[in-house]
Amino acid sequence: MTTNKLQKNDIFKIFKLSRMHPEEEKVNKLIEEFNSILELAEKLNEVDTKNIDATSHVHGATNIFREDKRSDFTAKEKILSIMPENSGTYIKVPIVIEQE
Amino acid sequence: MDYEAVIGLETHVQLNTLSKIFCSAGTTFGEDPNNLIDPLTFGLPGALPVVNKRVIDSAILLGLGLNCQIRKFNRFARKHYFYPDLPKGYQISQSDEPICEHGRVTIEDNGTSRTIGITRIHMEEDAGKSIHDARTNSSLVDLNRAGVPLLEIVSQPDIRNAVEAGLYLKVIRQIVRWLGISDGNMEEGSLRCDANISLRPVGQLKFGTRAEIKNINSFKYVEKAIEYEIARQLKILKEGGTVIQETRLFNSETETTHEMRGKEGAADYRYFADPDLPPVVIEESWIQKIRQTMPVLPSEKKLELINTHKLTEYDAEVLTTEREFSDYFDAVFKVCKDAKLSCNWITSELFGALKKLHIDFSNNPISSEVLGELIKLIKEEVISGKMAKTIFEILIENPSKKIQEIIKEKGLKLISDPEEIRVLVNEVFKNNADNLKKFLDGNNKLHGFFVGQVLKLSAGNAKPELVNQIITEELKKIK
Numbered sequence: 001m002t003t004n005k006l007q008k009n010d011i012f013k014i015f016k017l018s019r020m021h022p023e024e025e026k027v028n029k030l031i032e033e034f035n036s037i038l039e040l041a042e043k044l045n046e047v048d049t050k051n052i053d054a055t056s057h058v059h060g061a062t063n064i065f066r067e068d069k070r071s072d073f074t075a076k077e078k079i080l081s082i083m084p085e086n087s088g089t090y091i092k093v094p095i096v097i098e099q100e
Numbered sequence: 101m102d103y104e105a106v107i108g109l110e111t112h113v114q115l116n117t118l119s120k121i122f123c124s125a126g127t128t129f130g131e132d133p134n135n136l137i138d139p140l141t142f143g144l145p146g147a148l149p150v151v152n153k154r155v156i157d158s159a160i161l162l163g164l165g166l167n168c169q170i171r172k173f174n175r176f177a178r179k180h181y182f183y184p185d186l187p188k189g190y191q192i193s194q195s196d197e198p199i200c201e202h203g204r205v206t207i208e209d210n211g212t213s214r215t216i217g218i219t220r221i222h223m224e225e226d227a228g229k230s231i232h233d234a235r236t237n238s239s240l241v242d243l244n245r246a247g248v249p250l251l252e253i254v255s256q257p258d259i260r261n262a263v264e265a266g267l268y269l270k271v272i273r274q275i276v277r278w279l280g281i282s283d284g285n286m287e288e289g290s291l292r293c294d295a296n297i298s299l300r301p302v303g304q305l306k307f308g309t310r311a312e313i314k315n316i317n318s319f320k321y322v323e324k325a326i327e328y329e330i331a332r333q334l335k336i337l338k339e340g341g342t343v344i345q346e347t348r349l350f351n352s353e354t355e356t357t358h359e360m361r362g363k364e365g366a367a368d369y370r371y372f373a374d375p376d377l378p379p380v381v382i383e384e385s386w387i388q389k390i391r392q393t394m395p396v397l398p399s400e401k402k403l404e405l406i407n408t409h410k411l412t413e414y415d416a417e418v419l420t421t422e423r424e425f426s427d428y429f430d431a432v433f434k435v436c437k438d439a440k441l442s443c444n445w446i447t448s449e450l451f452g453a454l455k456k457l458h459i460d461f462s463n464n465p466i467s468s469e470v471l472g473e474l475i476k477l478i479k480e481e482v483i484s485g486k487m488a489k490t491i492f493e494i495l496i497e498n499p500s501k502k503i504q505e506i507i508k509e510k511g512l513k514l515i516s517d518p519e520e521i522r523v524l525v526n527e528v529f530k531n532n533a534d535n536l537k538k539f540l541d542g543n544n545k546l547h548g549f550f551v552g553q554v555l556k557l558s559a560g561n562a563k564p565e566l567v568n569q570i571i572t573e574e575l576k577k578i579k
Contacts, residue, residue: 017368018182056175056373062381065153070119070126073138080134089133090240093184095232 006034103299103337105330106307107259108219109322111272113251113282114226114290115158121225121249122149122192122377129288133242141243143188149376151176155249156199156380158281159223160390162251163200165275165397166218170387171199174380176223179369184241185228193224195371199382205275206399207267216268217256226250245289251281257296257307262326266319269293278398278423286318293322297329299337308333309343313357315350325350329357401426409439418447424461428468435472438479445475449489453496465499466492473503486560487512515562521554521570524562528553529574540579547571 011031015022022030073079085092120127123140139147163170177195203218228243253272259265273284273291284291298310311333313325328350333343348357396404398420405416405426419429425446432442450471454461474491477483483491491506507513515521528550529536539546554567 054373057375057378059378061378064150064378065156066119066124066150068117068119068152068154069124071124072136073125076134076137079137079139079142079144087238087240089135090231090242091134091184093230093239093241095234095237096184096230096239 006031006038102302103334104302105260105326106257106298106300106310107261107265107326108257108296109253109255109259109265109268110294110296111253111255111269112226112292113162113253113272113276113284115155115249115251116280116282116290117152117154117158117249119152120247121152121155121223122247123147125247127248129290131244133240134244136244137246141187141246149192149374151377151380152249155223156382157390158249158279159199159221159251160382160387161279161281161394162253162276163203163221164387164391164394165279166200166203166205166221166253168200168203168218168221170382171197171201172382173197174199174382176374176377176380177371178374179224179371181369183227184239185230185243186246187243191225191227192374192377194222198222199380205268205271207264207271209263209267214258214264216258216264219254219256221251221253224250224252257298262323262330265295265326266323269319269322274398274421278395280423289317292317295322295326295329297326297333298343299330299333308337309345311343311345311357312347313350314347314360318352321350321352321355324352324355325357328355332357395423398423398426405429405439409433409443411439411443415443415447419443422461428464431468432472432475435469436475436479438475441475441478442472445471445492449492453492457496466495467499470495470499470503477503481514481516481563483507483512483514484560484563487514511559511561513561515558516566518566518570521558521562521566522574524554524557525550525567525570525574528557529578536578539575 008027008031011022011027080086080089080091083091117127119125120136123138125136125138125141127136140149160170174194175197176192177197178190179193179195180190182189198220200221201219203221204215205218206213206215226245226248228241228246230239230241232239255268259268269291273286276282276291277284282290286292293316295313295316296310297313298308300306300308311329313329316322316325329348336343347360349360350357402416402420405411405419406413411419419425429442429446432446433439436442450464450466451461454464459465474488474495478485478488487507490510490512491503494506494510495501495503532550532553535546535549539550550571551564551567554571555562555564558567
């Protein structure tokens, strides 16, 4: 059985995807913690699951629908007010495309 | 070495539902920024998605329209990516279990037709829109579009050139409008398309390295983007270089494509089945129910117009560009029972008048019953074609007027009684004794002059063929 240990560059890739800038010592601690979680998950690999379908839902319900009716949410301003920054009714965020 | 292009299109069709795919926020285009949001849009704690049933109905309908197999057991999947136009951190989509697969559609180009395979159609939610402002180094996010239902149609790489790509896209637009599931408006983004393009030496089966072109939002640009990209790759290959697999953006101002910058490596979307959404099971009975609501498709309708109604290929094409044209034609024909006249009146008189008055067909003031009735009166020789045009012109300005009312007011009544016309003919002969003499002496050109005079005397109401015939008869008598 192979152990898929998390490497430092994996962490950096995830941070990059999430637009986050980690501190070096925190990364080391994260790797340590996360690898112990992975080790725990590895234990599950000991079970033979060859003929068992992957479980995505546990409650067994299917076909839960709503009719196509519009109803406006009444507390829109409240949601917008918890955004870090606004401009009019727009949400203002740091620029997301790299500049040419 | 000669190369051929291999092109596949991914088309996003925005559905015309009243509410979003997983929540009841509205979907109207052009509302104030962030007016169509709710807790689900932001993935706020406790917010759960519930599927809009009409999205499933629409997907099944499109699947049937594009000859697909419909999957029985469907799950939604989370596609993770980090971008502010999707605050909950993932897009709900379908991954390896799309609702429709293995379809096909036929495109026609100058009488030759080709089949383009449809790999899959899947359901997903749209993302929001961002406006980038380099000056303030910020982006403004509007989430009205986030969660609007989309069907993504992925074609097989069966398309070989820019013209075929344009035709394919037009057929897709025609079908989604025909089925009534989308307005297919490219300007408002209801229909968008990405193109995968690669080149390979003619005769080679293996595909070359492809580039994906994003951001194509008009029929013209689809062709321009593909033409440019084929030329770009051809130049690289001819110079002995290699094409890099990458995503490129089309710039509509320069009509060129350029490398998309700031795109994070090969994206890892970490797809998994969305545990918040129970599976959707589509039994055969559901598919049958949708099939019963399906209209005759434009390609079949076109054949019906040509074969049953004996219309020309061109006329049939015009009448099937939109379902409302074709439905209107059927309704007019039902009243007057003359396909050719119905077609002519719709495509020349009606379309012409609407265009002149800047009226959209959806606001056409002339009902199919009225136009059918008008054509019927021509057929029954109650009025002439010319009179019908006069009536039509009055009707389009005053749609509430009755045809019979106009006939009475304008004294429009075709004189088709030969004796009545004979009186008129003899009166014209009497008043034009000189010309009559010349005519009898052999100046045959004057026949037309007499027809004109009789018609004038009848105030345009005499039936021209009859006037012609009676003039000839009367002349024989004099000779």
